[in-house]
Amino acid sequence: METIQFLPITDWGIGIKERPFLISGPCSAESEEQVINIAHQLKDQGVKVFRAGIWKPRTHPNGFEGVGEKGLAWLRKVKQETGMLIATEVANQRHAYEALKHGVDILWIGARTTANPFAMQEIANTIAGADVIVFVKNPVNPDLELWIGAVERIHQAGISRIGAIHRGFSTYEKSAYRNDPLWQLPIELKRRLPTLPILVDPSHICGHRDLKRVSQKAMDLNYDGLIIEVHHDPDNALSDAKQQITPFALAELIHGLKLRKVNADDEQFIHTLETLRQKIDKYDEELLDLLEQRMEVSKTIGLYKKQNNVTILQPSRWDEIITKIRQKGAERNLSTDLIDRMFTAIHQESINKQMAVMNNGVTLPSTNQGKSDDNH
Numbered sequence: 001m002e003t004i005q006f007l008p009i010t011d012w013g014i015g016i017k018e019r020p021f022l023i024s025g026p027c028s029a030e031s032e033e034q035v036i037n038i039a040h041q042l043k044d045q046g047v048k049v050f051r052a053g054i055w056k057p058r059t060h061p062n063g064f065e066g067v068g069e070k071g072l073a074w075l076r077k078v079k080q081e082t083g084m085l086i087a088t089e090v091a092n093q094r095h096a097y098e099a100l101k102h103g104v105d106i107l108w109i110g111a112r113t114t115a116n117p118f119a120m121q122e123i124a125n126t127i128a129g130a131d132v133i134v135f136v137k138n139p140v141n142p143d144l145e146l147w148i149g150a151v152e153r154i155h156q157a158g159i160s161r162i163g164a165i166h167r168g169f170s171t172y173e174k175s176a177y178r179n180d181p182l183w184q185l186p187i188e189l190k191r192r193l194p195t196l197p198i199l200v201d202p203s204h205i206c207g208h209r210d211l212k213r214v215s216q217k218a219m220d221l222n223y224d225g226l227i228i229e230v231h232h233d234p235d236n237a238l239s240d241a242k243q244q245i246t247p248f249a250l251a252e253l254i255h256g257l258k259l260r261k262v263n264a265d266d267e268q269f270i271h272t273l274e275t276l277r278q279k280i281d282k283y284d285e286e287l288l289d290l291l292e293q294r295m296e297v298s299k300t301i302g303l304y305k306k307q308n309n310v311t312i313l314q315p316s317r318w319d320e321i322i323t324k325i326r327q328k329g330a331e332r333n334l335s336t337d338l339i340d341r342m343f344t345a346i347h348q349e350s351i352n353k354q355m356a357v358m359n360n361g362v363t364l365p366s367t368n369q370g371k372s373d374d375n376h
Contacts, residue, residue, distance in 0.1 A: 004155055006195040009224050012133060012161045014085060014105075015048065019259055021199065021225030023087055023106070024250060025051040027240040028064065029071035038232050039078040041247040045254075049106060050078050051087040051227065055095055056239055057112055064238045072102035079103065087133075092119055093126040100130055108135040108227075111167060114150045115139035124157040133161040135199065135227075142169040142182050147189060151196065163197035164189060165227055166218075168205035178207025178243070181214065187221070203229040203243045211245065211253060219257050228253075291346070295353050302354030312354045318347060 009016050024042055029035050029052040039050050052075060056066035075086040087106035090096040091113045099107055107127070113119050114137055127134070134154050139146045147164070154162050166186040168179025186198060200218035202211040215226055231237045231244040245253070264270065305312060322343060329339040 004152070004193060004195075006155075006163075006193070006197065007161055008195070009163070009197050014133075019224060020219060020254070020257065021049075021197075022047055022254065023049040023051045023199070023225070023227040024230045025087075026053075026231045026237065027203075027229045027244055028053045028056050028238055029067055029074055030238050031067075032074045032077070034232065035071070035074040035078060036081065038230060038247065039082050039084060041232065042230060042250070043082040043084060045247055045251045047250075048084060049087055050075070050082070050084045051106075051108075051229075053239070054088045054099075055091060057091055057110065069098050072098060072104065075104065076102050079105075090123060093122040096123045096126040100127060100132060104132070106133040106135065108165060109137060109150065109154075111137045111140045115141065115143070115146055117146075117149060117153070120150045120153045124153040127154075127159065128157040130159070132159065133163070134159050135163045135165045137165040137167050137201070138169065138185070140170050142171075142185055144185055144188055144192075147185075148192060151193065163199060163224070164193075165199045165201050166205075166223075167201035177205050179205050181205050181217075183217070183221070197224040199223060199225045199227050201227045203227075203240070207243050209234070209243060209245050209249070212256065215253060216257055219259055222262055226254075294346070295349065298350040298353045299357050302357035305354065306358050312351055312358065321347070 009021050024047050026034065026038055035052055042050060052071065054066050054071040054075070055068065056064060058065050072088075075088065078084060079086050085105040086103075087108060088099055088104055089110050090099055090107050091110055096107065109120070109123065113123070136147065136150045136154060139150075151162060151164060164186070166181070168177060168181050169185070171180045171182075173180075190196065190198060200214065200223050202214040202218070205214050211228065215228075218226065228250060229240060229244040230247055230250050231241075232246065234241055234244040234246060237244050302312065304310075322340070325343055326336055326339050329336065
């Protein structure tokens, strides 16, 4: 499929000329007074886009699920009083219809909806050809194809101003985050769709009010902007109280960000960087050569296991390998996360190679070495 060309945010006609593009406001619209109060405080901080959740998808029933359509009138009043653009989440075609009817400028599609192609297509059909900006959040689970597919559906609906929002992913592993950022996925999204604007949602990634580290990393990765939940009284917010910050804290956060250049013109810098990249390319080539050699050994082990009627998977051997390799990785200042991910993938590929050997007709001559055993 031909790569889609997306408009940069600076060409969206909304007066944004530099990073970070900022969308901010409360998790939920709770009352007209609350919405107007926060909007004016954010306007004073220079924020140009005001967000508020009108419909709030909750995991369990009986929680606060948003004020519903009456909140759209409050957003419209924000637009009239402050001149700010207004944004809200839509989860189905009725939401999308009502939001457009009330003049909402920016729609975002939440993680649960992104994961549902039927809902995505219904929304796409509802907003087809509309003069609206649409952001697509990543799906709840780390599925890049679902994310890309959702973006494609909006694009095919004739929407020209499209962006993505990285809000982190649900995982079963313990994490310091509410939703693990899994930075490699949005990086791969950017590789696949290089002109697609991307914002980070540090509020949902972190799940608490210390948003600086995630926000700065997004800027260092050349994200286009941030969507941050702000409340005038976060402790008493009706939803996601722990992750909302005050307008003053937002100003401190934004002013503290370091915005780095994508490229540098200094010839010495360019020369040094190119030299270092050549080293990286050389090491990558050597790693591939070593992996090829390792897999050949794995196939040979598979043949011996087949000849001696031994199962492929040897759990004790894998436990021995990962324990030893974690220790050696730590000695080399390599993170346990890297070691686990890399060697789990290598382990799985070794199993795949041995499975292929088990299922073909190749055998090795009998030898005492056939009694040796390696899970790889």
